[in-house]
Amino acid sequence: MSEEHRIIPVWFFVGVILLIYGILILATGIYEFHNPPSTVLANLHPALWWGVLLIILGGLFVYIHMPKKS
Amino acid sequence: MNLSLSFPLALLWFAAPDPAGAAKRLILLHPVDMAIIVIYFAMVLGIGFYLKRYTKSGEGFFLAGREMTAWVAGLSFISANLGALELMGWAAASYQYGILAAHWYWIGAIPAILFLGLVMMPFYYISKTHSVPGYLKLRYGESARGLAALMFSFMTVLMAGIDMYAMALVMKVVLGWNMHFSIWVSAVTVAIYVALGGLFSAIFNEVLQFFLIWFGALLIPILGLIETGGWSGLLARIHQNFPQGDYTHLWRSLGSFADNPMGIHWTGIVFGLGWVISVGYWTTDFLVVQRVIASKDIRAAKLAPIIGSYFKMAVPFIVILPGLLALAVLPFKLVPANAVGPGQHGFNEVLPLMLARYCGPGLLGLGITALIAGFMSGMAGNVSAFATVWTYDLYRPFIRKGASDSHYVKMGRTCTILGMLVSIGTAYLAMQFISIMDYVQALFSIFIAPLFGTVLLGMLWKRVTPAAGFWGLLAGSASSVTMFLLVKFNHSMLAYIALSSQAKDMAENMYRALWSWLICVIVTVVVTAFTKPKPVEQLTGLVYGCTELPSEGHLPLWKRPVFWAGVSLVLFLVLQWIFW
Numbered sequence: 331m332s333e334e335h336r337i338i339p340v341w342f343f344v345g346v347i348l349l350i351y352g353i354l355i356l357a358t359g360i361y362e363f364h365n366p367p368s369t370v371l372a373n374l375h376p377a378l379w380w381g382v383l384l385i386i387l388g389g390l391f392v393y394i395h396m397p398k399k400s
Numbered sequence: 401m402n403l404s405l406s407f408p409l410a411l412l413w414f415a416a417p418d419p420a421g422a423a424k425r426l427i428l429l430h431p432v433d434m435a436i437i438v439i440y441f442a443m444v445l446g447i448g449f450y451l452k453r454y455t456k457s458g459e460g461f462f463l464a465g466r467e468m469t470a471w472v473a474g475l476s477f478i479s480a481n482l483g484a485l486e487l488m489g490w491a492a493a494s495y496q497y498g499i500l501a502a503h504w505y506w507i508g509a510i511p512a513i514l515f516l517g518l519v520m521m522p523f524y525y526i527s528k529t530h531s532v533p534g535y536l537k538l539r540y541g542e543s544a545r546g547l548a549a550l551m552f553s554f555m556t557v558l559m560a561g562i563d564m565y566a567m568a569l570v571m572k573v574v575l576g577w578n579m580h581f582s583i584w585v586s587a588v589t590v591a592i593y594v595a596l597g598g599l600f601s602a603i604f605n606e607v608l609q610f611f612l613i614w615f616g617a618l619l620i621p622i623l624g625l626i627e628t629g630g631w632s633g634l635l636a637r638i639h640q641n642f643p644q645g646d647y648t649h650l651w652r653s654l655g656s657f658a659d660n661p662m663g664i665h666w667t668g669i670v671f672g673l674g675w676v677i678s679v680g681y682w683t684t685d686f687l688v689v690q691r692v693i694a695s696k697d698i699r700a701a702k703l704a705p706i707i708g709s710y711f712k713m714a715v716p717f718i719v720i721l722p723g724l725l726a727l728a729v730l731p732f733k734l735v736p737a738n739a740v741g742p743g744q745h746g747f748n749e750v751l752p753l754m755l756a757r758y759c760g761p762g763l764l765g766l767g768i769t770a771l772i773a774g775f776m777s778g779m780a781g782n783v784s785a786f787a788t789v790w791t792y793d794l795y796r797p798f799i800r801k802g803a804s805d806s807h808y809v810k811m812g813r814t815c816t817i818l819g820m821l822v823s824i825g826t827a828y829l830a831m832q833f834i835s836i837m838d839y840v841q842a843l844f845s846i847f848i849a850p851l852f853g854t855v856l857l858g859m860l861w862k863r864v865t866p867a868a869g870f871w872g873l874l875a876g877s878a879s880s881v882t883m884f885l886l887v888k889f890n891h892s893m894l895a896y897i898a899l900s901s902q903a904k905d906m907a908e909n910m911y912r913a914l915w916s917w918l919i920c921v922i923v924t925v926v927v928t929a930f931t932k933p934k935p936v937e938q939l940t941g942l943v944y945g946c947t948e949l950p951s952e953g954h955l956p957l958w959k960r961p962v963f964w965a966g967v968s969l970v971l972f973l974v975l976q977w978i979f980w
Contacts, residue, residue, distance in 0.1 A: 337454055340472055340604045344611050347443050351436060351615075351766060358432050358762035367760030370729075371623050377762050380619060 338397045345391025348384045356381025426574045426745075426752045433765025440612070440769045441589055444605050444776070448593025451600045458805045461598035461812050462788045463530055463694050470700040472607060474707030477691040479606035480781040481712075482613060483563070484774030487719050488570065491754075492747040494723025495734055498647025499979055500664075501723070502716045506650075507674040509712050510972040512682035514965045516692075517705035520683050522949050523859050524693055525701040526941045531693075531785075532686040532855065533793040539858040539942050540869030542797060547873060548854075549793035551847050552686060553786050557819045560782035561826025567775035568827065574752045575768070583827050586772070590779045591820040594787070595813045599694060602777075602784040606691070609773035610711075616770025617718040620751075623758040624725035637728035647727060650979045664907045665900070672910025676917045680852030687785045698950055702961040709968045713975065722754045729757075779823070786819045787812045846884060849913035850876020853920035862936060862943045868927035876920025883912045 359378030366372045429437075455461040468476070493501040529535040533552060537545035568582035593601045628634040638647055646653055654666035682688060682705075695701035726734070730753065732745070740746045745753060755767045791812045796803075854873040857864050886893040887908060895901040898911040939946040952960045 338450070340607045343443065343447060343604065344608055347439070347608060348611065348615070350439055354432055354436060355762040355766065358760070362760060369760045370757050371627060372760060374623070374626070376619055376623060376758065377760060380615075380763060384615060 336397075339395045341391050342395040342397065345388045345393075345395060348388030349392055350388075352381050352384030352386075352388050354381075356385060426749060427756050427764060427768070429575060429765065429768065430761040432762045433768065436762070436765035437769050437772065440773060441585075443608070444593050445589060447604050447608070448596040448601045451597030451604065455596075455598040455600055456806070456809065458792075458808050458812070460600065461809045462792065463690075464599040464603055466694055467696050468603065468691075468694045468700070468704075469696060470703035470707055472603065473692050473695045473700060473704035475610045475711070476603040476606040477688055477704055478708040478711050479610040479613075479777060480688050480691055482610070482715065482774060483778040484567070484570070484771040487613070487617070487771070487774060488748060488751045490719045491723045491726075491751040492749075494720040495726050495750045496723075496736075496747050498645065498727075499650055499720060499724065500653075502650065502720045502979070503669055503673060505712060505716050505720070506972060506975060507669060508678045509682065510709050510968065511674060512679040513705045513709040513712060514968060515679055516683045516689070517702050517709075517961060518965055520855075520859060521692060521701045521705065522698060523942060523944075523947070524689065525695070525698045526947060526949075528941075529693070530792050531789050532684055532689055532851070533789055535855065535942075536858070536869065537793070537797075539866075539939075540854075540864075541866040544854065544866070544870040544873055545793055546798065547870065547877075548851060549789050551877070553789045553794060555847060556687065556782040556786040556789070557822045558826050560779045560786070560819065561823035562830060563775055563778040563782065564823055565827040565830040567772070567779075570771070570775075573749070574771075579831070583824060586776055586779065587820050587824050587827075590776055590783060591817050594780050594783050595816040598812060598816075599690065599784050599788070602780045603691060603694065605773075605780060606777050609770075609777045612766070612773045613770045614718065616767040617722075617751075617755075619763060619767075620754045620758055621717055621721040621725065624722065624729065624754070628725065628728050634724060634728050638724065641727060647724065648979070650976060652980065664910075668898075668907050668910045672907075672914045676849050676852065676913045677910055680848040680913065680917070684851045684855050685848060686789060687781050690785050690788065699952070699961065703964065706961055706964045706968060709965075710971075713968070713971060719751075723750055726750045726754055779820075783816055783819050783823070787816045790815050790819070846880040846912070846916070847877055849917040850880060850920035853917045853924065857921065857924050858943065860944050862939050862946055863928055863933050864924060865928050865931040865933045867931040868924045871927045872920045872924030875923040876916045879919045880912060880916035883915065 355377050359375055359381050362372070362375065362377055454465070457465075459465055490501050490504065524532075524535060527535055527538050529538060531549075533545045533549035536548050564583050564587055567586055568577075568579040571577040571582045572579050593605065597604070625631070625634065628637055635648055651666065654664065654669060656665065692701055692704045695704050734745050734747050734750060734753075735741075736747060755764065759767055791808050795811055795815075796808060800807075850873055853876055854869050857872070858869055883893075883897050887897060892901070894908060897915065898908045900907070936946055941947050952962070957963050
């Protein structure tokens with residue numbers, strides 16, 4: 331799909347959006363350390379861990395499928 | 401969106417009383433949530449603008465260049481079916497009926513998807529058809545193609561409008577958003593990215609949506625199971641809160657219509673849902689089949705649905721489990737949508753309620769984006785399928801033959817915009833006359849079962865004649881409409897059509913589909929006996945017995961589609977056994 335027409339693979343776009351969302355959610359998770367939301371199990375800091383997971387996965391997708399300069 | 405399987409649940413939303421705007425909103429978004437939603441809209445539009453340069457030919461615009469890998473086609477195939485209304489509808493159903501709702505994801509999907517991959521996909525792919533009506537043209541001729549294309553394009557445009565209205569209504573209930581704002585913003589965004597990038601754009605955005613739905617919804621079952629202390633803790637809490645009900649068994653209560661809250665008998669589930677409705681939907685609804693036809697080779701085309709089957713099998717984890725968790729952890733009981741009083745919540749609000757229970761700012765935005773993405777991909781799927789069928793199966797053969805490829809691409813882009821405008825009109829019509837939704841969605845399911853009979857016989861039996869294909873399809877569709885209207889205007893007919901006066905909407909749909917499929921098959925067989933078949937040489941690439949299928953014997957076992965289909969089938973059977 332990507333070689334013949336040099337289309338940026340869909341996985342790169344997936345990686346970019348997961349990475350951006352990961353950064354935003356991680357930042358929210360850090361802020362919530364001192365201002366926890368009124369949700370159930372907020373003491374587990376789900377935003378923090380979910381943000382880290384999204385950054386790792388998004389980063390991997392972006393790194394592996396980064397469009398190469400010709 | 402899998403509305404042909406789930407439309408009675410969708411109606412739960414429309415039966416709900418006016419939520420009185422913002423006063424009843426379930427969720428309050430924060431700036432970070434709004435940023436996440438805005439980034440999603442920017443991304444889908446950006447993808448549309450980027451892909452426009454690759455969709456200048458008909459093959460590029462309508463079939464994404466037939467270059468999709470098995471994974472991209474497989475995720476897109478599942479994603480096109482994973483609509484937001486379905487997610488919320490089935491979460492509501494699992495709160496109401498328990499794990500019985502999982503039948504629609506397991507027996508109602510897995511055997512059918514594997515059947516598509518192994519049996520039917522080779523013919524769609526080898527025949528090089530661009531659509532399901534296109535296959536009917538090759539197999540039966542113009543009349544069968546014209547009938548199927550006309551019904552399909554009419555229904556898809558109306559369905560996109562129903563999606564649009566549903567999204568606006570859900571956003572109003574959940575977030576308090578203005579309905580006109582939701583309709584126009586979603587419609588304009590979808591129209592832009594599909595008109596620019598065609599099927600390429602629709603598929604890219606569906607893959608994106610697939611990840612957003614999973615990462616947006618996955619936290620609910622994870623945190624829910626932590627709160628309940630795992631599966632055994634969940635069961636204990638459900639039995640404590642609802643001692644009378646059986647919410648955790650798939651088959652035990654299906655021996656009689658009266659023994660289960662769905663009012664369904666196991667024969668309806670196995671033959672109606674598991675055979676006619678499910679196989680009909682997954683193998684002949686062009687909205688999902690189009691994604692697989694865009695695969696780069698026949699092995700990818702066979703593997704794509706099989707890959708999709710694994711993810712489909714896992715969807716109950718993010719849809720059914722939240723409903724069961726709600727039974728265990730919510731401190732109040734939900735009620736039917738038409739019985740919601742002040743301070744109460746309906747079944748259909750279960751997924752947003754669970755989202756709000758566990759997800760704070762940021763995560764909430766991700767969950768809402770997942771729902772919006774689900775709605776928009778449903779609209780995009782309908783509109784991109786409409787553009788292909790209208791241009792290739794109606795405009796080119798019946799209105800303007802022999803025009804240039806670029807002319808048809810222009811027509812594809814134009815009818816995407818026009819289709820979206822008609823859909824907006826449908827959304828406003830549904831806003832004024834809610835009963836129209838009932839008819840539109842029922843008609844959609846009415847059409848699928850006989851079409852399945854026509855395509856299946858055409859692929860497996862070389863004797864079937866062109867006249868038989870047309871008359872079988874017409875008789876099956878007409879009988880389905882007749883049965884629907886008979887029950888609508890004389891409810892006592894339900895006892896004859898659904899075999900029980902206690903049968904609910906879902907049971908009625910299943911039996912109606914079963915009868916209309918049988919009528920289609922019988923008429924096709926009878927007409928075949930009295931009419932002349934096509935010469936065998938004209939059936940090459942279209943029918944079993946007349947087509948040489950590529951051998952996979954040289955491939956190692958783990959690269960063969962049949963091996964992965966077998967693994968998927970075993971997993972499916974194990975799930976039935978575990979939750980029996």
